[in-house]
Amino acid sequence: DARVTQTPRDKVTEMGQEVTMRCQPILGHNTVFWYRQTMKQGLELLAYFRNRAPLDDSGMPKDRFSAEMPDATLATLKIQPSEPRDSAVYFCASGLRTGALNTEAFFGQGTRLTVV
Amino acid sequence: GDSVTQMEGPVTLSEEAFLTINCTYTATGYPSLFWYVQYPGEGLQLLLKATKADDKGSNKGFEATYRKETTSFHLEKGSVQVSDSAVYFCALSDPRTNTGNQFYFGTGTSLTVIP
Numbered sequence A: 001d002a003r004v005t006q007t008p009r010d011k012v013t014e015m016g017q018e019v020t021m022r023c024q025p026i027l028g029h030n031t032v033f034w035y036r037q038t039m040k041q042g043l044e045l046l047a048y049f050r051n052r053a054p055l056d057d058s059g060m061p062k063d064r065f066s067a068e069m070p071d072a073t074l075a076t077l078k079i080q081p082s083e084p085r086d087s088a089v090y091f092c093a094s095g096l097r098t099g100a101l102n103t104e105a106f107f108g109q110g111t112r113l114t115v116v
Numbered sequence B: 001g002d003s004v005t006q007m008e009g010p011v012t013l014s015e016e017a018f019l020t021i022n023c024t025y026t027a028t029g030y031p032s033l034f035w036y037v038q039y040p041g042e043g044l045q046l047l048l049k050a051t052k053a054d055d056k057g058s059n060k061g062f063e064a065t066y067r068k069e070t071t072s073f074h075l076e077k078g079s080v081q082v083s084d085s086a087v088y089f090c091a092l093s094d095p096r097t098n099t100g101n102q103f104y105f106g107t108g109t110s111l112t113v114i115p
Helices: none
Strands: A005-007 A009-015 A020-025 A030-040 A042-050 A053-054 A065-071 A076-077 A088-095 A111-115 B001-004 B013-014 B020-023 B023-026 B032-038 B043-048 B056-059 B062-065 B075-077 B085-095 B109-114
Touching: A005 A088, A009 A020, A020 A088, A020 A111, A042 A065, A042 A076, A053 A076, A065 B085, A076 A088, B001 B085, B013 B043, B020 B109, B023 B032, B032 B062, B043 B062
Parallel strands: A009 A111, B013 B109
Antiparallel strands: A005 A020, A020 A076, A030 A042, A030 A088, A042 A053, A065 A076, A088 A111, B001 B023, B020 B075, B032 B043, B032 B085, B043 B056, B056 B062, B062 B075, B085 B109
16 A cells, blocks of 8 residues: 655654654655645645655745755755744655646645754 | 635534535636545545536535536535544645646534534
8 A cells, every 4th residue: 555654753852953844755756745734724835846856845935944855765954943833743745747637745744843 | 726615614513414615716827626624633645536517526425516616615414424534635646737737725514423
């Protein structure tokens, strides 16, 4: 059963520390999304990649957030330095785009980040 | 730009009641439409989808019909169960526009079903 895998599931860290969240997309998917979910803002798109190249990261605070895909099986989202307002659940999702057709986005179970 | 508007929650229903969650969309092209469900502590899971006008998506007793004339994709279920308690998200994606295959999500509607 193919699924998107995110680690860690939960992370508590102190303000100012670096946080790295990892995502393994579904094998064969060529698009990876990072979303952030909070009660106040709902689901926000932070960045997305196609074939490992960043297509849009306009939703991400550039001064402290960075997203990369070192290879096709790994996507990372880093926050440095972390702040309490970054506390949220971070979701990775993957999908397949071929020509003008999309699959739906498949979501991981999320990383719950708490910055104290 | 593309967007999705869904009804505010929370919604509380008794078991076996009829469910409707309204969703309308704005899109420049001809998007695909989706309903996702999120159970507590979980990620979003696809519930159903429709890729063109008049298509009906269905799964687990839920249905939604893609209505281009009213730009709507309302979610319905004839008889809800306690296990349907979750947050429901309407979404759209149109790979034929310049925004590629971004998914635009609504704000989510929380459903609680009481026995």
